[in-house]
Amino acid sequence: MHSKINESFTPLKPEEIPTEWYNIQADLPEPLPPPLDPTTLKPISPQLLERIFAKELIKQEVSTERYIKIPEEVLDAYLRLPRPTPLYRAKRLENYLKTPAEIYFKCENFSPTGSHKTNTALAQAYYNKEQGIKRLVTETGAGQWGTALAFSCTLFRLNCRIYMVKASYYQKPGRRIIAQIYGAEMFPSPSEQTNFGRKLLKENPENPGTLGIAITEAIEDTLTNEDTRYSLGSVLNHVLMHQTIVGLEAKKEFELIDVYPDVVCGCIGGGSNYAGFAFPFMMDKLRGKTNTEFVACESKAVPHTTRGVYAYDYGDTGKMTPLLKMLTIGHGYACPPIHAGGLRYHGMAPLISYLIYKGYMRSVAYTQNEVFEAAKILAQTEGLIIAPETAHSLKFVIDEALKCKKTGEKKVIAMNYSGHGLLDLTAYEQFLSGKLVDYEPEKIEVPSFNY
Numbered sequence: 001m002h003s004k005i006n007e008s009f010t011p012l013k014p015e016e017i018p019t020e021w022y023n024i025q026a027d028l029p030e031p032l033p034p035p036l037d038p039t040t041l042k043p044i045s046p047q048l049l050e051r052i053f054a055k056e057l058i059k060q061e062v063s064t065e066r067y068i069k070i071p072e073e074v075l076d077a078y079l080r081l082p083r084p085t086p087l088y089r090a091k092r093l094e095n096y097l098k099t100p101a102e103i104y105f106k107c108e109n110f111s112p113t114g115s116h117k118t119n120t121a122l123a124q125a126y127y128n129k130e131q132g133i134k135r136l137v138t139e140t141g142a143g144q145w146g147t148a149l150a151f152s153c154t155l156f157r158l159n160c161r162i163y164m165v166k167a168s169y170y171q172k173p174g175r176r177i178i179a180q181i182y183g184a185e186m187f188p189s190p191s192e193q194t195n196f197g198r199k200l201l202k203e204n205p206e207n208p209g210t211l212g213i214a215i216t217e218a219i220e221d222t223l224t225n226e227d228t229r230y231s232l233g234s235v236l237n238h239v240l241m242h243q244t245i246v247g248l249e250a251k252k253e254f255e256l257i258d259v260y261p262d263v264v265c266g267c268i269g270g271g272s273n274y275a276g277f278a279f280p281f282m283m284d285k286l287r288g289k290t291n292t293e294f295v296a297c298e299s300k301a302v303p304h305t306t307r308g309v310y311a312y313d314y315g316d317t318g319k320m321t322p323l324l325k326m327l328t329i330g331h332g333y334a335c336p337p338i339h340a341g342g343l344r345y346h347g348m349a350p351l352i353s354y355l356i357y358k359g360y361m362r363s364v365a366y367t368q369n370e371v372f373e374a375a376k377i378l379a380q381t382e383g384l385i386i387a388p389e390t391a392h393s394l395k396f397v398i399d400e401a402l403k404c405k406k407t408g409e410k411k412v413i414a415m416n417y418s419g420h421g422l423l424d425l426t427a428y429e430q431f432l433s434g435k436l437v438d439y440e441p442e443k444i445e446v447p448s449f450n451y
């Protein structure tokens with residue numbers, strides 16, 4: 001233990017940063033079902049995948065090695081984000097709630113673009129650059145992923161093109177401008193740049209776009225440009241693995257203060273920030289060493305794990321991506337316009353889906369107003385303005401801490417603080433003026449996938 005530990009902010013020294021990512025596939029009781037080719041519906045060939053992703057990333061996607069070394073260049077970029085990020089004890093929130101529980105946040109809000117997404121963006125840009133790729137293409141919804149990839153592409157000298165959901169492109173220009181400052185080419189999706197975009201615009205010039213549409217455009221762009229690869233900010237195994245730097249650091253930080261969490265929670269859009277935080281702890285549970293509770297928090301408007309089915313589904317609207325076995329509410333699901341843009345995706349990462357389906361984790365869902373109510377409590381006790389996505393897990397933390405108050409349990413609750421909310425002030429304004437709408441679909445109709 002450090003001699004003078006500051007229990008409100010537990011920092012690892014730069015030289016204590018983990019130098020390998022953790023690959024949970026090494027510890028699963030069985031292999032994950034393979035991705036399927038969208039045309040043949042048979043397990044996909046590596047050649048097709050190599051046209052979409054950098055080779056090293058495909059290797060990582062299917063690897064069952066427990067630890068994978070972080071390249072020097074990526075480690076150096078991590079240290080400059082900066083990493084390690086601190087573990088924060090929210091003592092003033094505990095006092096306000098009068099709870100015997102201890103509340104800890106792992107702070108991923110300090111990166112230059114304000115969220116955890118740079119942890120994988122840097123790794124993906126690096127491996128593509130190493131392979132001699134000139135240009136990365138991706139999609140973005142509210143813009144968190146777009147800004148993280150644009151940031152990483154400028155550091156590794158890659159061209160970057162981003163298809164941004166049209167509604168966000170015009171209504172939430174902040175992150176679009178940040179990506180443009182980094183030099184990325186931004187197009188509102190559906191766009192005139194792809195066949196799929198042109199087709200949709202012909203049918204309806206006012207089409208506001210969705211993440212699923214933007215993914216189709218990004219993949220089409222990739223497949224029609226030889227020097228280009230595609231980059232995804234969540235969902236895939238290798239993306240979740242890059243995020244484990246978060247949980248590996250947190251584990252060391254908890255060791256420094258001689259604490260092990262009883263509850264590990266986080267919000268889930270595609271599953272990457274929560275997986276990155278939770279998997280190094282899940283490793284202990286999978287080996288029968290601990291009985292930690294794992295809770296994934298989502299939006300009631302996009303209830304992919306609480307009301308979805310575990311089935312093979314496409315990742316995009318145009319059915320161009322491989323099919324993944326996951327918890328899904330269907331690739332045609334029209335995600336309501338909630339402010340937590342990062343949670344608006346129909347599917348869930350296969351790894352998280354598997355762990356929920358098998359009962360290793362559970363999930364909960366909330367509506368916008370209760371989530372912003374929790375965010376307001378945090379701002380007025382700790383002074384922190386949290387991302388609307390992250391606020392979904394904060395709502396769970398507060399409920400759990402209040403439960404402990406009733407039972408007298410001194411649970412240690414750990415949450416991944418995936419990002420700050422300083423670019424989401426319009427959402428806060430709508431909440432404060434009582435104009436925020438709660439969406440909750442009556443029926444979720446997932447077409448039956450019998451592949």
Ligand SMILES: *Cc1c(COP(=O)(O)O)cnc(C)c1O
Nearest residue numbers: 144234269270271272273342419
């Ligand atoms: C993108 C994002 C999320 C959701 O994505 P995951 O892949 O589930 O992590 C959550 N929080 C913030 C701040 C984000 O930017």
